Amino acid sequence: MKILVVGSGGREHALCWKLAQSPKISALYAAPGNPGIAQVATCLATTDYLAAAESMDADLTVVGPETPLAAGIVDQFRAKGRRIVGPTAAAARLESSKAFAKELMLRAGIPTARFAAVTSADEARDALLEFDLPVVIKADGLAAGKGVIIAHTHEEARRAIEHLGAASLVLEEFLVGEEVSFIVLSDGVNVLALEPAQDHKTVNDGDQGPNTGGMGAYCDGRILSEFRQALVMAQVIRPAIAQMRSEGMPFTGFLYAGLMMTAQGPKVVEFNARLGDPETQALMHRMASDFVEPLFAAAHGSLDETPLDWKTDPSVCVVLAGAGYPGSVRTGDRITGLDQVQEATVFHAGTKLDKNVLVTSGGRVLGVTASGATLELAMSNTYGEVRKIHFDGMHYRKDIGQKGLKRW
Ligand code: AMP
Ligand code: GLY
Numbered sequence: 519m520k521i522l523v524v525g526s527g528g529r530e531h532a533l534c535w536k537l538a539q540s541p542k543i544s545a546l547y548a549a550p551g552n553p554g555i556a557q558v559a560t561c562l563a564t565t566d567y568l569a570a571a572e573s574m575d576a577d578l579t580v581v582g583p584e585t586p587l588a589a590g591i592v593d594q595f596r597a598k599g600r601r602i603v604g605p606t607a608a609a610a611r612l613e614s615s616k617a618f619a620k621e622l623m624l625r626a627g628i629p630t631a632r633f634a635a636v637t638s639a640d641e642a643r644d645a646l647l648e649f650d651l652p653v654v655i656k657a658d659g660l661a662a663g664k665g666v667i668i669a670h671t672h673e674e675a676r677r678a679i680e681h682l683g684a685a686s687l688v689l690e691e692f693l694v695g696e697e698v699s700f701i702v703l704s705d706g707v708n709v710l711a712l713e714p715a716q717d718h719k720t721v722n723d724g725d726q727g728p729n730t731g732g733m734g735a736y737c738d739g740r741i742l743s744e745f746r747q748a749l750v751m752a753q754v755i756r757p758a759i760a761q762m763r764s765e766g767m768p769f770t771g772f773l774y775a776g777l778m779m780t781a782q783g784p785k786v787v788e789f790n791a792r793l794g795d796p797e798t799q800a801l802m803h804r805m806a807s808d809f810v811e812p813l814f815a816a817a818h819g820s821l822d823e824t825p826l827d828w829k830t831d832p833s834v835c836v837v838l839a840g841a842g843y844p845g846s847v848r849t850g851d852r853i854t855g856l857d858q859v860q861e862a863t864v865f866h867a868g869t870k871l872d873k874n875v876l877v878t879s880g881g882r883v884l885g886v887t888a889s890g891a892t893l894e895l896a897m898s899n900t901y902g903e904v905r906k907i908h909f910d911g912m913h914y915r916k917d918i919g920q921k922g923l924k925r926w
Pocket of ligand 1: 788
């Protein structure tokens with residue numbers, strides 16, 4: 519089978535790394551890919567994904583990032599009869615419009631933070647009075663995890679409204695609890711859940727500092743009990759899939775529920791219409807089942823709900839970020855030490871080759887991913903390998919997985 523993966527980040531490298539291990543693959547391509555992906559797939563330097571899929575006659579295309587999904591890549595492929603894993607542009611609004619997602623949750627009875635969707639700064643300032651502090655203020659569109667401000671005073675909230683500058687904003691109640699990334703694959707009807715994973719959104723240890731796209735993730739089979747997973751499926755995932763179908767826009771592809779596990783049960787913080795980054799790096803590292811079969815079935819509307827198999831060893835992914843991230847990022851720093859890494863898989867994100875020298879080219883540069891017999895060992899294995907890698911301005915969180923250690 520010939521597969522094309524769309525994207526160029528750590529998530530896509532992890533996906534390609536996993537797919538390349540499948541005996542069902544005859545050829546694996548990525549567009550546009552990156553130097554890490556080039557080790558396991560043929561990279562095509564194009565963003566004309568349909569032309570790429572047609573020229574290689576791909577049996578299946580899998581989309582990583584949200585931007586092409588929101589722009590209608592799935593609609594475009596299907597109009598040409600090409601199989602693709604991902605939601606249509608209409609269904610991808612679960613991610614591309616926070617107001618759409620909140621209103622859908624309301625119609626489907628899915629637990630989420632109380633909210634107000636507004637379309638002007640004046641309306642936002644009025645709505646502010648309806649919320650206790652801290653209050654959460656979000657830009658409506660795609661913002662790579664950076665369009666969210668948690669305001670602790672009314673003054674801060676007013677400044678956030680000015681700063682976000684978007685006409686459409688969502689204000690919402692602040693939720694207290696632990697965050698969990700719950701990702702499923704769907705064909706619009708059937709649902710196959712991946713293991714729950716945990717991301718680390720802020721740039722500094724101890725969940726301090728500004729939000730990022732994600733600084734590290736782990737997956738150890740203990741993040742949610744079976745009881746809580748069943749609760750999430752019944753209260754969040756199944757109602758979302760059923761509601762989207764009943765409204766004429768079946769959700770196909772990866773549905774990512776960002777959950778807050780509150781004292782009142784799971785509540786949705788956000789939906790994404792794709793796999794998480796860096797959750798995918800930890801997930802692919804730990805998945806034991808072949809992943810080609812479910813992806814193929816999802817694209818054909820015949821997804822089997824038989825649970826996937828996972829290795830017993832927990833996996834940890836630590837993101838190495840470039841100077842300035844998540845603010846304005848410096849690029850072009852030379853990366854060294856990758857040849858010393860032995861026990862980790864290093865997924866590339868913001869890297870490029872400059873005259874055959876590997877340099878940084880984005881905010882999140884590498885995702886160092888390793889396993890161990892326990893979560894603690896997985897963490898020490900990962901951090902042991904992280905210390906072998908260097909580039910100027912490199913920074914990373916030292917506490918990826920810590921929350922999991924407190925769990926038993
Ligand atoms: P979002 O882009 O909606 O996922 O928000 C980014 C991050 O902001 C989330 O991962 C949470 O850490 C935090 N956040 C967003 N909404 C809330 C909320 N209602 N209560 C508490 N934290 C939130
Ligand atoms: N890791 C968070 C996200 O992919 O949105």
